[in-house]
Amino acid sequence: MNRIQQLFADKQEDILNIYFTAGYPNLEDTEPTILALAEAGVDLIEVGMPYSDPLADGPTIQESGTAAIRNGMTLDKLFDQIASARQHTEIPLVMMGYFNQVMQYGEERFFRKVKEVGVDGLILPDLPVYEFEQFYRDQIESLGLSVSFLITPQTSEERIRQIDKLSKGFIYMVSNSSITGAKKEITQAQLDYFNRINAMQLDNPRLIGFGISSHETFRTACKYANGAIIGSAFIKALRDGKDVHTATIEFVGKIRKSEVGSRK
């Protein structure tokens, strides 16, 4: 079992997964952010690999990525930062990026390096299910890494079943058809979608992401799935905050509210 699988074996509710862009706001903020998130009591961390052309992302994540690249962020640098952070925490880590970055690094070399620095899973939103199965699944699984695929309100039942079979960690439920950082409130149509997925009794746990930004939306997501993923709202907090540590502790405190501490 990797750390993600262990997490879901131990805990099925109120999972808080936070995304941030590596090397943002400053190049050397990656490790302090991971450690602050772990200290604040989040359950899982998604480390974003900054990319020049992030098709699935809204302006907040795009801008953080552009800034991180300008700061000098590279994959090699990121692997070093993660390896260093890993010496101080056992929190489950997922790397999220676009497949072109993986191809340039060399697919096999990338997957091995990911494992070596202590990352547990990958989210590669533009890696098609077909190519994953044909070319990469065996290697990724033999390394014990979890790949999370996305599903949306438009994803067919047949495809969701297929994705459930291929997933070995959690399924990323995109809350509605949009890029990251959209919408504030959760609509009835979204609740219907959450209920529909719940009724499917999938094997993998599900986290709801895209547009989760507050205590309220986090609570709603937790009612309908095993937890939620927050990205753009946290990046804004880092951008506007005093320093990484203070901003992180405050942000997670606001999302968790009463729960904070009580679970520790």
Next chain:
Amino acid sequence: MIGIDEKGYYGEFGGAYIPEMLHPNVEELRKAYVGIWEDEAFQKEFRELLRDYVGRPTPLYYASRLSAKYNANIYLKREDLCHTGAHKVNNTIGQILLAKRLNKKYIIAETGAGQHGVATATVCALMGMPCIVYMGEIDIERQAPNVARMRMLGAEVRPAKSGSRTLKDATNEAIRHWINHPQDTHYIIGSVVGPHPYPDMVARFQSVISEEMMWQLQEKTGKPDPDIAIACVGGGSNAAGTYYHYLNKEHVRLIAVEAAGHGVNSGESAATSVLGTRGIIHGSRTLLMQTPDGQIVEPYSISAGLDYPGIGPMHAHLIASGRAEAVSVTDDEAMQWTYYLSRMEGIIPALETSHAFAALDHIEYKPGDVIVINLSGRGDKDLNTFITHYDKYND
């Protein structure tokens, strides 16, 4: 055999590397496009519009002065005479008819130089459909006349403000818009790029170019095939149309002309087949210009229609397999050819197209060879650039 397989690959290039949010849109297209294309009623409507609205068939013109000078039989396929001034409209006519059959209500597009934006705005006006064109903030400044034309035609031009604020980012923004509006919007992509089925679909709509060339050459030379077919390549749609019916006729040499900008090794170039490496851009596995870390870089060419960091997967395959020969042409050569062609044949070509002509100085051929150059567009849109450089090239 050169063609696309059922997963959308030309050899190792192509596919659909898209986020799940786009899957339903792209899947809907993939399932529908061949059926629509092969449908008799669609073909009838498409052909009628190409004839009566676009002005097809476009002439195949024997360029006698140029032929004498180069000791070859040079024919020009006059796509510059299409309505709106370039080949781009062949594709937008096809896609708007397809969008109507899929019951789409809104149209989006990306544009660099503005030619595809104008061609899209035109067919949207023709069909009474609302149209949003994404264009990089920098290109909006550089290509003011085409921005004005799109607005005249009733389209909304939205600036792409992310990244490098040019064509690649306009394409990103159009794709993001499509993710946010999955059900009622069709994205009219402007070249043989993007996720499968776009490259194949756009190639089919442009294939009318070589379809006409075959009977026109038969009439004029007694044979349907040229010895050499030349086209410039940005994303590669006019080249795809020029090559289409010759892809599996190995005796026809295919020449793909890329923009070298200030020179292939100058650091300011768009010669993707030389400078590019394997990767993914806009959902397609192909050759693209990128850093060793996989960040896509901004290419450079004096011609806004050729400065795309990728190349359609069909062309990546043709070049990688040796079926097509790639030639790189600098800004300077293209500018010289613009003036040269204007004076030699009385035709002012688009800057993109001038690159194709300059290939004549790079390739080897036998005296008397039949060479077809696709004259993809006319130069009106580039008049400002020509005027700025008038003294330098007018000797």
